[in-house]
Amino acid sequence: MRRPAVTDPGFPPVPEPDLTPADLIARAEAMVPELLARQSEVERRTFYGEDVHEMFRDAGFYRITVPRRYGGYEFEFETFLRVVMILARGCPSTAWMFCLGAAHSLVTAMLFEEKAQDELFRGGDFIAPAVMAPGGTATRSPDGGWIIDGTWNYCSGIPYATHFIGHAMVAGDDGEPPHPLLFIAPRGTWTRLDDWGGQLGLKGSGSHSVRFDRAEIPDHFGLDHTHLGEVSVTSGTSGSALHAHPQYGGAPMSSMCLEGATLGVGIAQGALEAYGEVLSTRKTSTPPITLRVDDPDYQRWFGQATAMISAAEAITLSAIRQWHDLTTREPEAFTLEEDLRIAMICREAAELAWRGVEAVIQPTAGTSSVTGDGRLERVWRDLSTCHSHAGFAVLLTTALPRVYTQAHFGRLTA
Incomplete structure (x- = not known):
């Protein structure tokens, strides 16, 4: 059962008290044409522009999963991910940057x-990239805090x-061997x-x-002996005790895998749109010469790609609902086995989306469709890079399936 929200007048108010998830979805849809038109500019800059950042801020995107207590909307993670999927159709780079920055208000509120x-x-607004691999060291400061270097x-x-x-x-x-510290540091403590x-x-x-040069953070900004990939939530979390929404008691590893699957599907949906434009504007290269959309082979290929990418979307949305459903049960329900199972589902969804582009759309679109700065050329590069992410390409195909099987059959040892 959802508990009443905890409020505190010392924190910023919710900017738009009557805002709904449907409003956020509509705002994201309205942004797609502009994001699509500005892809080249984003690549040249290496990040989206200040005006787009302000557009996302005004739309409320950076507060979607920020707890209500702190002036956020406390909407379900599914709402955030649906916004990400839509943005990815317009500009994969922009969606990736937004998602992997803004999503981690959820993890922060959990832990x-x-x-x-x-x-x-x-x-109020919250953007915090999260890096899983240790990049440096932490030592105790004289006042009991942490000194971060690396x-x-x-x-x-x-x-x-x-x-x-x-x-x-x-x-x-x-x-004793070294151990991890999960830490969070405010802007101004690092150099980009x-x-x-x-x-x-x-x-x-x-x-x-980012580089930290002996930056100091307080003790409560660090969780000693903690790594995001190994967090157990079966005894509850700080967030489940503090906030109204049960999602703040969810497992962080599978939540981050949901991010990757959502991005992969959204990017593939953009590829399908671009493929449809090719079929509607270009002709076949052999007789009978006709628009490709009227050719039986291209009709079959478009249908096949649609089915694969739509299936990937359905799998991802199902995984999101399974994740949310687990958070509404008793804490012990969200076991390591369930966490890993949802993570592996995400990998299969992303793989299916990739195959729809790599095996069907890309080969049949033709070389003229993948010239420099074209939409299909860019989306293939972006999705290829997404597909090669170490989490999806390595960990989710090796270590995680093994650990899942060990947990399922009771063979997991500490």
Whole structure:
């Protein structure tokens, strides 16, 4: 049962009290043509422009899953992901940068204690890239806080970030091995490096590196001996006790996999739209010469691609609902096994979306459709880069299925 919202007059009010999820979806749909027209500009800059950032802010996108207590809308994560899927049809780079920055208000509200959340969410809007791989070290400061030092790569969403979430290694005591620290740091504690834009795809995703030079954060901004990929929520979370919505008791690893699947499907939907434009405007290369949309083979290929990408969307939406449904049950229901199962579903959805583009759309669109700066050329580059993400290409095909099977059959050891 959903608890009444906790309110505090010391935090910012909700900007639009009557805003609905349907309003957010409509606003995202209205933005697609402009995002599509500005893809080249975004790639050149390596992140979306200040005016687009303001457009997202005015639309309420950065507050979708921020708790109501802090002036957010506290809408379901599904609403956020539906907005992401729509934006990805227009500009994959923009959607990637937005999603991997704004999504982690959910994780922050899940895991950090009330004292930390009261400080972290005080600004209302919240953008915090999260990097899973440790990029540096953490040591204790004289006042009991943490000193963060090192460089973290692939910080998607960092250009407009209000915070950064990372993992650092803490030296063990008395010969013990080092252990992770999950930390969150406010803007101003890091330096963004100018090292993004030379990749194959997602050139405008704002995935720059950040460098910390002995930056100090308070103790309550760090969770010692904690890694996002290993968090258990079966005993409840700080967020489930603090906030009204049960989603703040969900498992963070599968929530982040939902982000990747949603982006993959949205990008593939953009490819399908571009493929439809090709079929409607270009002719076959062999007799009988006709528009491709009237050719039986192209009709079959378009239908096949539609079926694959639509199936990927259906799988993703089902996984999102399964994730939400688990959060409404007792905390012990969201086990490691369930967390991994949903994560693996996400991988299959993203793989199916990729195959619809790579195996059907791309080969049959023809070389003239993938010339420089064309929509299909860009969307293929972007989706290829998305498909090669280490989480989906490596971890979700190796370690996670093994751990899932061990958990399912009771063979998992500490």
